[in-house]
Amino acid sequence: MNLAETADAITDYLLDDRFKQAVLINGDWGTGKTYFANEILTTKIQNKGYDIIRYSLYGANSCEQIKNDINSEILIHIVGKKSRIPDKALHFAPYIFEIVAKKLEIDFDNVEKWTENIDFDTSKFVIIFDDLERATTEINDILGLINSFVENEKMKVVILANENEIGSSRISSDLPGKFYIAKDKNIILPDEKSGYTQHSHQEVKTGLKYDQLIERTKSIFSKDIVYNSIKEKLIGLSISLTVDFYEVYGNIINDYARNSSTKQMLTKFKGVALDLFQLENCRNLRTLIFAVITFDKICTALNDLSEPGCTIEYNIEEYNKAFDNLLKEILKYVIFESIKYKAGSNLSKNEKSESSLHLSSRIHAGMSEFKFVYLLIHFHEFNAVEVRNFVSDKIKSMLEDQNEEQEKNNLSFYRLCSWEWINLSDKKVIENTNQLFAELKSERYDTRFFKHIIVFLLQLDLNFQEKLEEVEHKKDEYIALMKTYVINHEINYELLDQLELFDVDNEFGKKYNKLVEPLISAFNDKKFASQQKNFENLFAGDDWENRFHKFCEENLDSFLKNKSFLSSIPFSAMNERLKYASNIQLKQFTSDICHIYNFSNLHEFYHTDAPILEEIICKFKDMAQNCDCTTKLTLNLCIDRLSRKLDLLK
DSSP states (O other): HHHHHHHHHHHHHHTTTOOEEEEEOOOOTOOOOHHHHIIHHHHHHHTTOOOOEEEEOOOOOHHHHHHHHHHHHHHHHTTTOOOOHHHHHHHGGGGGGGHHHHHTTOOSOOOOGGGOOOOOOOGEEEEEEOOOOOSOOHHHHHHHHHHHHHHOOOOOEEEOOOOOGOOOGTTTTTHHHHHHHTTTTTOGGGTTTTTIIIIIIIHHHOOOOHHHHHHHHHHHHHHOOOHHHHHHHEEEEEEEEEOOHHHHHHHHHHOOOOOOHHHHHHTHHHHHHHHHHHHHTTOOOHHHHHHHHHHHHHHTTTTTTTGGGGTTTTTTHHHHHHHHHHHHHHHHHHHHHHHHHTTTTOOOOOSSSSGGGGGOOOOOOTTTOOHHHHHHHHHHOOOHHHHHHHHHHHHHHHHHHHHHHHHTTTTTTTTTTTTTTGOOOOHHHHHHHHHHHHHHHHHHGGGGHHHEEEEEEHHHHHHHGGGGGGSSSOOHHHHHHHHHHHHHSSSOOHHHHGGOOOOOOSHHHHHHHHHHHEEEEEEEEHHHHHHHHHHHHHOTTTTTTHHHHHHHHHHHHHHHHTTTTTGSSSSSHHHHHHHOOOHHHHHHHHHHHHTTTTOOOHHHHGGGGHHHHHHHHHHHHHHHHHHTTHHHHHHHHHHHHHHHHHHHHH
């Protein structure tokens, strides 16, 4: 049944005078029981001419308090703003006259003067008791009181409860006594029966951990035995309720979203929002409401960003599309973090760093993270100006990326390479190949594209020979442009691997290697020049040994990958520094080298380093010929350590 049908069924039951029992609406916390009662069921009942009294049992600590509160509300409903209280009311609740009189602003001196008769029929009342499981009063006393309203006063009663939690609110009372009982090894819980003798029993016998003791205490005392025995007498109709988010989504938006753009966006992205709730297995209506209010706050801060006046430099249609897409991503992250927050994810202040945006491994693939959302939900911090600036900049960036992507798709490369050219006519192949040269000349391609372009040119050589004369430029001209680019631009030298020579002995491989060799040579020349400058800086200054130590630590993996350490460092760069090095610097320098060479099969990785290491050892031997005793001792120790490494290298 949908919610309207459920409300009809409950109303029909309540208003049928043949039924003398109460109605129970059961459901987990946050699943919409209160929402259903207030927004749907109440309207149905009132339309039948009945008065509604809502009463939360949360924290109610005595039946007397509950009874007085209910009778006060009944009396107020009957009397209204009238100046007289009916005679029939005198016997109903004389002890609350003064309270009611003050609420209704009734001035009276003598109760006996109130003689006006008003219909005083409590059977026209429906009392909705909420939060039964949260009451601190004994459950049997509350149910007994409710039963008196039903039987004696002939009133209709609806009870909202989470039956799974009945009894839990009173677990904290007399904890020492409950702990003592929970430790009893003779008490075997239902979920312990299967493996109790082998596992659980042993745990109880030898002692429980604190969390185990807590769980056993909850299992034993969370059920209210009395409740189950009274329920059969009191409850005539029991309904388990879980509000369907899709059914109430529109009402939630209308009730809790104040900004018109919020309502528009939430309506537009209804499927996205509710699919995420389903994916996270969250059926808590309060979480949905929290997410709506949070998103509404954000949308309010962004109110005028979607106005045409702020989109002068962009196509309005494209701008609005980017704005909507960004808001959709923000909404998804709002929902995700709202679910975490309402589930009890309490974070400390020291978790507000940038890294805190990656707290959850459950973050969905493709979901964007937004720091301002995270701070708003978890720490209630919100700077509307900063959020506006961020969103504005983000939209501009999205549009620029979009334009760049569109421009990229217009490049001939994507119509030619990876065998795409065979999908074109001969005429189009020629046109795009000529365009490719023009684009290469205008530096539309960086080194990442060079290998693929070379392969394409060779494909034409082998498969397009009949029409090659119509192509305006030769392969060597393309290579010349690529070489010029390498020389004139800062290069990521890790990209050199993308231009590796083919280790094949066939016609295609030989032609490819011949074309790519000049580029690799240009790469290496530029890399060598850069390294020379870097190594000069490496050994510059009096604290060169610290920079060398850091250099060794940071590049250990790179040395292994390239199978080169000392051979990559020109001896001339370190020669002068070693000549005037202190004993401490000599020892540090030697230790760093030995640390790099700290394994037995050195020859497999660093055999090319042997000549440089020999030069260093010879340098140390020359220095030891004419120096202080302590320096000579230091040098001899260094020579000994390095010589052993040299043997392994050879």
